[in-house]
Amino acid sequence: MNNDSKKTLRRVLGLSILCALPFLLCLAGCDSTPPPIPLTQLNPQQARGHQVYQAHCAQCHYDRVSDPLHGPPLRGVFKKQYLPSGAPANDERVTATVLHGRNLMPAQPNTDPQDLYDLLAYLHTL
Secondary structure, eight states: OOHHHHHHHHHHHHHHHHHHHHHHHHHHHOOOSOOOOOGGGOOHHHHHHHHHHHHHTTTTOOSSSSSOSSSOOOTTTTTSSBOTTSSBOSHHHHHHHHHHOBTTBOOOTTOOHHHHHHHHHHHTTO
């Protein structure tokens, strides 16, 4: 390859990177999780689940932002394939985590079954 070809190739690569940079920066800063359903649009079960969340979960977990508090954020918890622990993101694993605890999260073995169903319904809206 002669010097002119090398210069042309470098110029093309440089322009390609320059053109792709805004797109790559956007991807790096974009949150791919869809926004939660607005609280005003929750059905009665989901609204009760939000009340359960407020009473028992909000002190350690954010629900509507992707930042951690004391525990991992719950936004998009069921929109991902896996929980932060690596377990499948499904009702069974979340229920087990609530009832039996995990790492620093204390177990909640006396959780009312209806409260748990309502909480799961709410978490699915996030």
